[in-house]
Amino acid sequence: MDHTLVALVEDKPGVLNRVASLFRRRNFNIESLTVGHTSVPGVSRMTIVVDADRTNAHLVEVNLNKLVNVISVQDVTPDRAVTRDLALIKVKADATARAEINQITQIFRGKIVDVSQTSLIVEVTGTEEKIDSMIDLLNPFGIVEMVRTGRVAMVRGEKSVPTMNGRRPALKSVS
Amino acid sequence: MRRSGAQIIWECLEREGVEVVFGYPGGAILPTYDAMTQYDFVHHVLARHEQGAAHMADGYARTTGKVGVAMATSGPGATNLVTGIATAMMDSSPMVCFTGQVPTTALGGDAFQETDVTGVTLPITKHNYLVTDVDDLAYIIREAFHVARTGRPGPVLIDICKDVQVAETDFVYPEEDLELPGYAPPSEASPEEVQRATEMINASERPLVLAGHGVLMSGAMQELREFAERGNVPVSQTLLGIGNMPASHRMNLGMMGMHGEAYVNQAIQSADLLLAFGMRFDDRVTGNLQTYAPDSKKIHIEIDASEINKNVPVDLGIVGDLKAVLQQLNPLVESCDRSTWLTQIDEWQADTRSRDIIYQEANGELLGAHVIRDIWEYTNGDAITVSDVGQHQMWEAQYYHHERPFTLLTSGGLGTMGFGFPAAVGAKFGQPDEEVWAIVGDGGFQMTNQELATAVQENVDVNIAIINNAYLGMVRQWQEFFYEERYAETPLVNPDFVKLAEAYGVPALRVDRREDVEAAVRQARETAGPFLIDFVVEKADIVYPMVPSGADLDKMIRRPTPSTSPASVRS
Ligand SMILES: Cc1ncc(C[n+]2csc(CCOP(=O)(O)OP(=O)(O)O)c2C)c(N)n1
Numbered sequence A: 001m002d003h004t005l006v007a008l009v010e011d012k013p014g015v016l017n018r019v020a021s022l023f024r025r026r027n028f029n030i031e032s033l034t035v036g037h038t039s040v041p042g043v044s045r046m047t048i049v050v051d052a053d054r055t056n057a058h059l060v061e062v063n064l065n066k067l068v069n070v071i072s073v074q075d076v077t078p079d080r081a082v083t084r085d086l087a088l089i090k091v092k093a094d095a096t097a098r099a100e101i102n103q104i105t106q107i108f109r110g111k112i113v114d115v116s117q118t119s120l121i122v123e124v125t126g127t128e129e130k131i132d133s134m135i136d137l138l139n140p141f142g143i144v145e146m147v148r149t150g151r152v153a154m155v156r157g158e159k160s161v162p163t164m165n166g167r168r169p170a171l172k173s174v175s
Numbered sequence B: 001m002r003r004s005g006a007q008i009i010w011e012c013l014e015r016e017g018v019e020v021v022f023g024y025p026g027g028a029i030l031p032t033y034d035a036m037t038q039y040d041f042v043h044h045v046l047a048r049h050e051q052g053a054a055h056m057a058d059g060y061a062r063t064t065g066k067v068g069v070a071m072a073t074s075g076p077g078a079t080n081l082v083t084g085i086a087t088a089m090m091d092s093s094p095m096v097c098f099t100g101q102v103p104t105t106a107l108g109g110d111a112f113q114e115t116d117v118t119g120v121t122l123p124i125t126k127h128n129y130l131v132t133d134v135d136d137l138a139y140i141i142r143e144a145f146h147v148a149r150t151g152r153p154g155p156v157l158i159d160i161c162k163d164v165q166v167a168e169t170d171f172v173y174p175e176e177d178l179e180l181p182g183y184a185p186p187s188e189a190s191p192e193e194v195q196r197a198t199e200m201i202n203a204s205e206r207p208l209v210l211a212g213h214g215v216l217m218s219g220a221m222q223e224l225r226e227f228a229e230r231g232n233v234p235v236s237q238t239l240l241g242i243g244n245m246p247a248s249h250r251m252n253l254g255m256m257g258m259h260g261e262a263y264v265n266q267a268i269q270s271a272d273l274l275l276a277f278g279m280r281f282d283d284r285v286t287g288n289l290q291t292y293a294p295d296s297k298k299i300h301i302e303i304d305a306s307e308i309n310k311n312v313p314v315d316l317g318i319v320g321d322l323k324a325v326l327q328q329l330n331p332l333v334e335s336c337d338r339s340t341w342l343t344q345i346d347e348w349q350a351d352t353r354s355r356d357i358i359y360q361e362a363n364g365e366l367l368g369a370h371v372i373r374d375i376w377e378y379t380n381g382d383a384i385t386v387s388d389v390g391q392h393q394m395w396e397a398q399y400y401h402h403e404r405p406f407t408l409l410t411s412g413g414l415g416t417m418g419f420g421f422p423a424a425v426g427a428k429f430g431q432p433d434e435e436v437w438a439i440v441g442d443g444g445f446q447m448t449n450q451e452l453a454t455a456v457q458e459n460v461d462v463n464i465a466i467i468n469n470a471y472l473g474m475v476r477q478w479q480e481f482f483y484e485e486r487y488a489e490t491p492l493v494n495p496d497f498v499k500l501a502e503a504y505g506v507p508a509l510r511v512d513r514r515e516d517v518e519a520a521v522r523q524a525r526e527t528a529g530p531f532l533i534d535f536v537v538e539k540a541d542i543v544y545p546m547v548p549s550g551a552d553l554d555k556m557i558r559r560p561t562p563s564t565s566p567a568s569v570r571s
């Protein structure tokens, strides 16, 4: 079982380092961590997937909250959240294999984004389970290289979760 | 007005109400030291090692509740602060440390005396900053002091590039609100929490308060007392909680934990409700977590949400400022008759008393416990004592009965040998009208005894009592109990502490007989400036009782009673 936490953090140098250092120091087991911009200047958003069998997700949440630069944290696991992972998969593909790989890609609503004499790059987005099963199907062709972004998540419905709690981000350039 | 970064530092410190800074100069912080000469409000204390400066700032903070300030240069100056910062972090002591850093143009290039100080101190500070722009400096200093002293206090470090100290800007002190969207220390409990807590408290037959350092940090001493008196609820302390209720108060049982009173630990194990007030269930107070207080419900009131359910699962966790929460709870606490419970505890206490070394016939030897007991008596139990780490620290906690808050300073969380003496120097700066005693071991004192020079240079009126057992006594005790008496590297060949003190210009005495303790203590008290007493005590003494590390809390090794054999008696 895993838990998905979404954190809004101040976009300041060293914030990722603080979060990573916290996980290491507290011996938290984290499966993935993604960071990106939000619609609010000065605020970044992290999606953190906690291995909840080995780590108490609530302790991760309250410890993150202790960091001065963390604005809010929410465990979105119980909510109906859309979760997505993106993968780029380079597969061995000679002329004969191409058609079959193309078909698999269609079924998973992926895209072929690069073609060479002997390989293809497939791009696919979806839940981690969906990508896992696509990888299972591509494996027999020979996967040369793969990268996955790790999970991002957003709760369904009109509410913004987590919220800024009415707080402003600091726009000062303090680190 | 035009000000350099260095001047801005002092301008800001003045506005923060800082009166004393403990530090040590060097290249990367030199502009700041140079600018200090233009400011009269501040007194700088030159330590002899940056670790000493950090402990002094910490000791100052612990006696005053104000933010202690330490200052050091880059590289080795900053790394020397590290032990002091980690000590303050573990014990939630508010501190701001300033370190110089290489110029912004040299950052990351392994310049002379460059260390990634914000990296090094990241896990041992509440927050830290690297300042690369003089226009950020004033705001950062203001924020740093705010973060250090609010919520669960802690050390904050500001690393300032040398060129930032030199650069000039139009200085306007930032009066506007701090922009800390992710930082909001909690205050009160919700009405539901108050209701659930009161129901649990009023329904309990065998409640016990575990009162920690948080009582002192929150200033909830009066509220704690009221809670105990109203509800007839007995109170016990963690090591750092000592002083949060007068030792002589009828509801105060004393210290819990590894070297706590046996009857307190028995009470914890037998309680039906534990009320953890501003404490964090450290392994030194719980023993084996699996068997800890098995039959009790638990309420944990704590300002730091991450402490709740960290070590001990609780039935009700309330995140809040203890003082505010107790003010909510107290009016609702009913005065229940708990005489059966209190009588039971009295019986356990009587057994402890019969074993106490103080009540046993002395056969001429001088014990650490005797020394502490006598210092307590001849200082009228009214001094600020600052202990180091080891057996003497536990004897201090057991035999110096503190009636007032903020009168025992000790490194509880980190257990830092070398803390005691410099922290006592800092404490004296914080409370110049109080009598201050450093109670140190012969081992730990030698980790920071160079601060004798600081005490002389500043004419600091602290008394130093070395409990000299010629051993790393606490480690020796573990070796005796758990390593079949193989005393690996614990015997000490010590310097002549009296001569050492005299070489620094500190008057000193050696005492090895009980009958001489009183006169020595009186002489120390009457002597202005620092004074050192080398108490030569029994070498092979043991701190009783003791819960072996990881053992059940009530499976203590007890002091043999006079009638039993010297072999350890387990109850
Ligand atoms: C800096 C540091 N190093 C090592 C230890 C481990 N340690 C804990 S107590 C102790 C012995 C202390 O000896 P001393 O200062 O003589 O005090 P005593 O126990 O004899 O009273 C040691 C080595 C420590 N707590 N701190």
Ligand SMILES: [Mg+2]
Pocket: B390, B441, B442, B443, B467, B468, B469, B470, B471, B472, B473
């Ligand atoms: Mg010793």
